[in-house]
Amino acid sequence: MKRVEVLKTYKLYIDGKFPRTESGRFYKVLNKAKEPIANVCLSSRKDVRNAVQSARKAQGSWQERTAFNRGQVLYRIAEMLEGRRAQFVEELMLENSTKKEAQMEVDNSIDRIVYYAGWCDKFNQVASSVNPVSSSHFNFSSYEPMGVIGIMAVQSSGLLGLVSMLMPVIAGGNSCVIIASEDKPLCAVTLAEVLNSSDVPGGVVNILTGHIDELWSPLSSHMDVNGISLDVRNKYVTKVQLASVDNLKRVRAYSNDFSLMQEQGIQFITDFQELKTTWHPIEKIGGASNSY
Amino acid sequence: MTAKYRFNEVPPSPSIDKVGVEERVARFQSRSIKTTAKMQGLKMALSMIDLTTLEGKDTEGKVKQMCFKAAHLHNGHPGLPVVAAVCVYPSMVGLAKSIVGKYGIKVASVSTAFPSGQAPLDVKIADTKYAVENGADEIDMVISRGKFLAGEHAFVFDEIAAIKELCGSARLKVILETGELTTLDNVRRASDIAIYAGADFIKTSTGKIQPAATLQVTYTMLQAIRDYYDETGKMVGMKPAGGISNAKLALHNLVMVKEVLGEEWLTNKWFRFGASSLANDVLMQILKTESGIYQSADYFTLD
Numbered sequence: 011m012k013r014v015e016v017l018k019t020y021k022l023y024i025d026g027k028f029p030r031t032e033s034g035r036f037y038k039v040l041n042k043a044k045e046p047i048a049n050v051c052l053s054s055r056k057d058v059r060n061a062v063q064s065a066r067k068a069q070g071s072w073q074e075r076t077a078f079n080r081g082q083v084l085y086r087i088a089e090m091l092e093g094r095r096a097q098f099v100e101e102l103m104l105e106n107s108t109k110k111e112a113q114m115e116v117d118n119s120i121d122r123i124v125y126y127a128g129w130c131d132k133f134n135q136v137a138s139s140v141n142p143v144s145s146s147h148f149n150f151s152s153y154e155p156m157g158v159i160g161i162m163a164v165q166s167s168g169l170l171g172l173v174s175m176l177m178p179v180i181a182g183g184n185s186c187v188i189i190a191s192e193d194k195p196l197c198a199v200t201l202a203e204v205l206n207s208s209d210v211p212g213g214v215v216n217i218l219t220g221h222i223d224e225l226w227s228p229l230s231s232h233m234d235v236n237g238i239s240l241d242v243r244n245k246y247v248t249k250v251q252l253a254s255v256d257n258l259k260r261v262r263a264y265s266n267d268f269s270l271m272q273e274q275g276i277q278f279i280t281d282f283q284e285l286k287t288t289w290h291p292i293e294k295i296g297g298a299s300n301s302y
Numbered sequence: 303m304t305a306k307y308r309f310n311e312v313p314p315s316p317s318i319d320k321v322g323v324e325e326r327v328a329r330f331q332s333r334s335i336k337t338t339a340k341m342q343g344l345k346m347a348l349s350m351i352d353l354t355t356l357e358g359k360d361t362e363g364k365v366k367q368m369c370f371k372a373a374h375l376h377n378g379h380p381g382l383p384v385v386a387a388v389c390v391y392p393s394m395v396g397l398a399k400s401i402v403g404k405y406g407i408k409v410a411s412v413s414t415a416f417p418s419g420q421a422p423l424d425v426k427i428a429d430t431k432y433a434v435e436n437g438a439d440e441i442d443m444v445i446s447r448g449k450f451l452a453g454e455h456a457f458v459f460d461e462i463a464a465i466k467e468l469c470g471s472a473r474l475k476v477i478l479e480t481g482e483l484t485t486l487d488n489v490r491r492a493s494d495i496a497i498y499a500g501a502d503f504i505k506t507s508t509g510k511i512q513p514a515a516t517l518q519v520t521y522t523m524l525q526a527i528r529d530y531y532d533e534t535g536k537m538v539g540m541k542p543a544g545g546i547s548n549a550k551l552a553l554h555n556l557v558m559v560k561e562v563l564g565e566e567w568l569t570n571k572w573f574r575f576g577a578s579s580l581a582n583d584v585l586m587q588i589l590k591t592e593s594g595i596y597q598s599a600d601y602f603t604l605d
Contacts, residue, residue, distance in 0.1 A: 059596055234598035256595065 019049040020195065022057060022219065023202030025064035026212015031220070032056050039105075039195060047104045050195050053220035055228035061187040061216035062232050065158045068213025069185040073155050077183075081130035084181060086208040088123040091116075094204060098169060101196040105168055118271065119173045125274055126177035133182070133279045141287070148290040153283035155183035156260065157236035160229040162222060162250075164241045167269060168194035172201065174268035175239050176215065178278035184237075185214045187229065195219040226250055233257045237282050239264070309459040312498040313533070318486040318522055327517040330558045337591070340553070344588050347552040347580075348375065349383035350570045352410055352541065354578050355390060356417075356509065365394045369401040371603055376585050385581065386570035387440060391416070392433040399437040410440035410475070414465060417479075417508035419444040423461060430468045441465070442475045444508060445492065447482045455495055462499035475503035475541055480519045481511035489519055493526035503539035509576065514544025520555060524562040537566065543576025549587040552580060578605050 019036065021028040033054035038046040051057075072080070091098070095116050102112035138152040159179045164171030168191055179186050190198030202217045218225065226246040230238055230253040237260040238250055247263045254261050262281050266273040335343055353372045355364060365388075372385045387408035390398050395411045402409060411433035415421035421429075430441055443465050449457045466474050476496040480489050496504050504523055507514035520542045527538045540559065546552055552575060559567050567573050582605060586597040 062596065228596065231594075232596040232598075233601060234596065257598065257601075 017046060017049050020051065020199040020219065022051050022053060022061075023199070023206070023215070023217040024057070024061050024213075025067075025216070026206060028202070028206075032060070037220075039193070041104055042106045048196060050199070050219045053189075053218040053225060055225070057218055057220075058187065058225060058228040058232070061218055062158060062160075062229075062234050064213040065185040065187050065216055066234055068211055069155070069157055069183075072180070072185055072211060072214045073183040075183075077131035077134065080181065080183065081127050083209045084123060084127035084130060084177065087204060087210065088120050088127060090204045090208045091120050091123065091201075094200070095120075097200060098197055101200060102168060105194045105196060115167070115170045115269070118269070119170045122170070122173050122274055123177055126181045126279070129178075129276060129279060130181045133276050137276060137280050137283075143289075146292055148292045149287065150290075151285050151287040153182070153280060154286050156282050156284050157184060158234060159184045159186045159237045159239060159282050160232070160235045161186050161188045162226065162229070162238070162240040162244055162246075163188055163191050163198065164268060165191045165193065165222075165243070167191070168197040169201065171241075171268045172198055174266075174274065174278075175264070179239065179282050180210075180214060182279045182283050184282055186216070187235070188215065188217045189222060189225050189229065190217055190219045192220070192222055222246065227253060230254050230259070230261075231256065235259060237261070239282065306463075306500070307498045309456045309495075309499075312459065312494055315487070315491045315494045315526075316529075318490050320486055320518075323486060323518050323521055327521050327558075330517065330521075330554050330561070333554065333557050335553050335557070341588065341591055343553045343556055344549060344584050344591070345383055346568065347549065347556060347575065347584050348588075349386060350574050351385040351581055351584075352387045352389045352543070352574050352576045353385045353581060354388070354509065354543070354576055356412060360391060360394060362394070362397055365390055365397055366401060368605075369398050369407075371581070371605070372402055372407050373405040375581060376589075376602065379585075379589065382585075382588070386574055389442060389576060392429060392436065392438070395433050395436040395438045403437075408439040409437065410442055411436075411438035412442045412444070412477075412508075414443040414461075416442070416444050416477075417510045419446050419479075420448065423464065426461070426465065427468060430465050434468060434470060434472050438472055440473045440475060440503075441469050442477055442505060444477045444479060445496065447479055450483070450488070450492060455491070458492070459495050459499045462496055462501065466500035473502040473539075474500065475505045475539070476501040477505045477508055477543075478523075479508055479511060480506050480515075480523075481513050486518065486522050489522050490526055493523045494530075497526060497530050497538050501538060503541050503574070505541040505543055505576065507542075507544040507576075509544035512545070515542035515546055515576075517551075517554065517558065521558060521562065524559065528562055531563070537572060539572040539574065540567070541574040541576055546575055546577050547579045547583060549580075549584045552584060581605070 031051040031053045035052035036049045037052045039048045041047050098116045099112045141149040143149045230250040242263040242265040251261050372388050387410045389410040392411050398409045413430040414426035478492045582602045
C-alpha cells in the first residue's frame with residue numbers, strides 16, 4: 011500500500027512564536043511538476059497588524075543593545091544556519107533549484123550573514139562624520155535606526171534574497187516585518203526556526219507568508235511602520251510609495267541582483283538609518299584659531 | 303437616594319459556579335463587532351472613561367495635563383465625546399475641578415486611605431470630608447480587605463455606610479480590590495455588602511494589584527447588581543478598573559453589561575472604565591475604523 015505523505019504546514023513567525031494565521035487560511039506551494047510540496051499560511055491584514063505590534067514592542071531594546079552584541083547575535087544566526095544547511099538545500103531543491111545552485115545559495119547566504127554581522131559595530135564610525143561649521147561648535151552626524159521596517163522579499167530567491175534584505179535592516183538596530191516570497195516561502199519559514207533558536211530576541215524579525223496582493227496595502231499604509239524595503243520588480247512599487255506618504259515612510263526599491271556576491275555593502279545598512287546631527291559648543295583649544 | 307439597610311438585612315449571597323462564569327465570559331469574547339456598531343461602541347467607551355492618575359509621583363503639572371486631555375481627547379478629530387470623569391488623589395481634587403468643571407467632566411477622588419485602606423475610621427472620614435469639601439463629584443473608597451477576609455463583614459458594611467453618609471450629593475464608588483479577595487464567592491459577597499450599605503457604584507480594583515478587572519470578576523459583580531435590581535428595582539453602577547487597556551476588551555465589557563443588565567446601564571451614569579491608557583487605544587481604533595489605516599501611538603498625546 012502506498013504511504014500517504016504528511017505535508018508539513020509552515021507557520022508564521024510573530025513575536026518569537028509560531029502561530030497559524032488568525033484567518034485560518036492556507037495555500038499549497040507547488041513544485042515544477044505541479045505537485046504540492048507544503049501547506050503554507052495565507053496571512054491576513056490582522057496578521058500584519060499583530061506583526062507590526064510585536065516589531066514595535068521589540069525594537070527599543072534591540073536598538074539599545076550594544077552594536078557589538080548585535081554583531082554577536084547575527085554571527086550566531088550564521089552558525090545556526092550552517093548547522094541546518096542540509097534542510098535549506100533540500101527546500102531550495104523542492105522549489106526548483108538544482109543541487110549545485112541550492113548549495114551555492116545556502117553558502118552565499120551564510121557568508122552574507124557573517125558579512126553583516128561584522129558591520130554591526132563598524133558601520134557607524136565609517137558612515138558618520140564630523141562636519142566643519144563656521145562657529146565654535148563641534149558638529150557631528152551619526153546614524154540611528156528608523157524603527158520598524160517592512161520588507162517585501164524578492165520573489166525569485168527564497169533564501170539569499172531574503173537574507174540580503176533582512177540582515178542590513180536588523181544589523182542597524184531596526185526590527186522588521188517580512189512578507190516572504192509567495193512561490194518560494196519554505197526557506198523563509200525555516201529561517202524563522204533558525205532565528206528562533208539563535209539569540210535574536212522575539213519580535214525583532216517577524217515573518218508572514220501569503221499573497222502580496224493582499225498584504226502590501228496594510229503594511230505600506232501602516233502608520234507605525236517607518237520604512238519599506240522591496241524589490242523593484244514588485245508590481246506594487248508605485249502603490250507602495252503612494253501609501254507610504256501619510257507618515258513619510260522611506261521606501262527603497264532595489265534593482266540589485268542579490269545572487270551576486272558584490273550586492274552587499276554598508277549602503278544597505280544606512281538605507282534604513284536616520285542621520286542625527288548634534289551641535290556641541292566648544293572652546294578654542296590650545297590657542298588654535300580653529301579646532302575640530 | 304438609596305434606601306438604608308442594616309447589615310442583617312443583606313441577603314445571603316449565592317455561591318458562584320466558577321466554571322460556568324468562565325464559559326459565559328468566553329462567549330462574550332467571541333462576539334464580533336464591526337463597522338457602525340463598532341464605531342458607536344468605541345465612542346460610547348470613550349464617554350465612559352474615568353481618566354485616572356493615582357501615583358505617588360503625581361504633580362500639579364501631571365494632573366493639569368491629564369485634565370486637558372480629558373477635555374480634548376484628540377483635537378485632530380472633531381465630534382469626539384469627552385471622558386466621563388478624571389480620577390485623582392484628594393490633594394488634587396480642587397485643581398482638577400477648576401480645570402474640567404466647565405466641560406461637564408466630573409471629578410472623582412479616591413479616599414479612605416487608598417489604596418490599602420489600612421487606617422482607622424476617623425482618618426478615613428477626614429480623608430473623605432476633605433475630598434468632598436474640595437468639590438469632588440464622586441468618591442472612590444476602598445473597603446478594608448483585611449477585615450473582610452478575617453470574616454468581619456459587619457465592620458466592612460458599617461464603614462461603607464459611614465462614608466456614604468459623608469458623601470452628600472457626591473456619588474460613592476466602592477472599590478472591592480478583587481485581586482485580594484481571592485475567590486469569586488468573596489467577590490460576590492463583598493458586592494452584596496457594598497450595594498446594601500449604600501454604594502452608588504461598585505468598582506473592581508485600585509489598579510495597584512494584579513489581577514485587576516478580569517471579565518470573570520466583572521461578570522460576577524454585574525450579576526450582583528442584576529439581582530439587587532430584580533429585588534428592589536434600584537440601579538447600581540459598575541466600574542471595572544485596572545488592566546483594561548485595549549479597545550477590544552472595552553467592547554467586550556460593554557457587550558457583557560448590555561446582556562447582563564440591559565441598555566439602561568449603557569451610559570456613563572451607570573457604567574465607567576477606570577483606565578489611563580485605554581483612551582489612546584480607543585482613539586486609534588476610531589481612526590483606524592474610519593480610514594482603514596492602522597495607527598501609530600506616535601501621533602497621539604501621551605497619557
